[in-house]
Amino acid sequence: MRWKTLEDFPLAGRRVLVRVDINVPFQNGKVSDSTRIDRISPTVAKIRGKGGRVVLMAHLGRPKGRPSPEFSLTNLIPELSNSLGCEVGIIEGIEDADAPERAAEVAGNGVALLENTRFFPGEESNCTRFAANLARFGDIYCNDAFSASHRAHASTEGVARLLPACAGLLLEAELSALNSALGQPDRPLAALVGGAKVSTKLSVLENLVGQVDFLIVGGGMANTFLLAEGYEIGKSLAESEMLGIVGEVYSAARSADCKIVIPADAVVARDFRPGASSRTVPAGECPSDSMILDCGPATVAHIAELLARCRTLLWNGPLGAFEIKPFDRATNALAAEVAMLTSQGKLLSVAGGGDTVAALRNAGQLEAFSYVSTAGGAFLEWMEGKELPGIAALSC
Secondary structure (H helix, E strand, O other), X not given: OOEOEHHHOOOOOOEEEEEOOOOOOEEOOEEOOOHXXXXXXXXXXXXXXXXXXXXXXXXXOOOOOOOOHHHOHXXXXXXXXXXXXXXXXXXXXOOOOOHHHHHHHHHOOOEEEEOOHHHOHHHHOOOHXXXXXXXXXXXXXXXXXXXHOOOOOHHHHHHHHOOOEEEOHHHHHHHHHHHHHHHOOXXXXXXXXXXXOOHHHHHHHXXXXXXXXXXEEOOOHHXXXXXXXXXXXXXXXXXXXXXXXXXXXXXXXXXXXXXXXXOOEEEEEOOOOOOOOEEEEEOOEOOOOOEEEEEOHHHHHHHHHHHOOOOEEEEEOOOOOOOOOOOOHHHHHHHHHHHHHHHOOOOEEEEEOHHHXXXXXXXXXXXXXXXXXXXXXXXXXXXOOOOOHHHHOOEO
């Protein structure tokens, strides 16, 4: 797929309507993680540097088509202004006749920010009238929100059909990294997929076994794979109803010459709590009164040796219950190993998904990978091989 970029348009004096993802978490009334906000600044700086006027549109939370003070983008103004290095002005009443004029005036000196698009029912229904209303604010449409592009909403798909459209710098980088990881990768290619349940990532597994050389399964979902192999898993989280599906995944992997890697040893504990007493046992020897909460050192060593022979890694999900120590050790150790291989130029490492970002940050390796996507659902749907409506709308 080909798409236009900001370089394909003269920007001086023109209004650029930019869809961004600044759906950030809050704690005690303040932004607790500004990563998504910080990542839009290069696109904003480029447009302003070329004389363009920036009008941002975004969503926050799930207000269900109704205005809500809790989800107002005014809550993000301080963090946005600090990150973008300029004044940011909120544009309310975006359906008013004079709203585009007000936005252009604000964007003449700083950056205009349209109020939460999800305050309007026409956003999520991709209403043609609402998309046309949004299109009034720009001469050019720029999508810089990969993480929102898996939904055919008015601000991602609808408006892209109404204005000359392009990808922003963040979206360009995202698509380039993803293409390098799964579109045209250097091989051998490994994918590490973790998470709690097989059922939530079944489509991901089914797509990956036909494309990667090694599929490494971690997290709670690995317990279901162990159970399918006849191993004892004690009180561990598992989905016995998925055993037949796991068998089909194994069969598909054999047909595609993909090797599935599951834990060789495990860290087990009777209780899931900070500082719980734990021990390492061989896979299949989990006591009946205990649960598997992390991969063991032999598993980490095996995966590290495998990755040393690979050229590309796609990572989604932790190896264990990283939120609680000491069950973050395997994820931390393997993240450090991947970081080292990446720094040596031996491995292209691309990671994504909400839990993945949190796990790599916990490991202190978030900036050490080749690329880390902050997208959640969009990243998973891309791993499933699905077409993303917001990206398809940019095709030229």
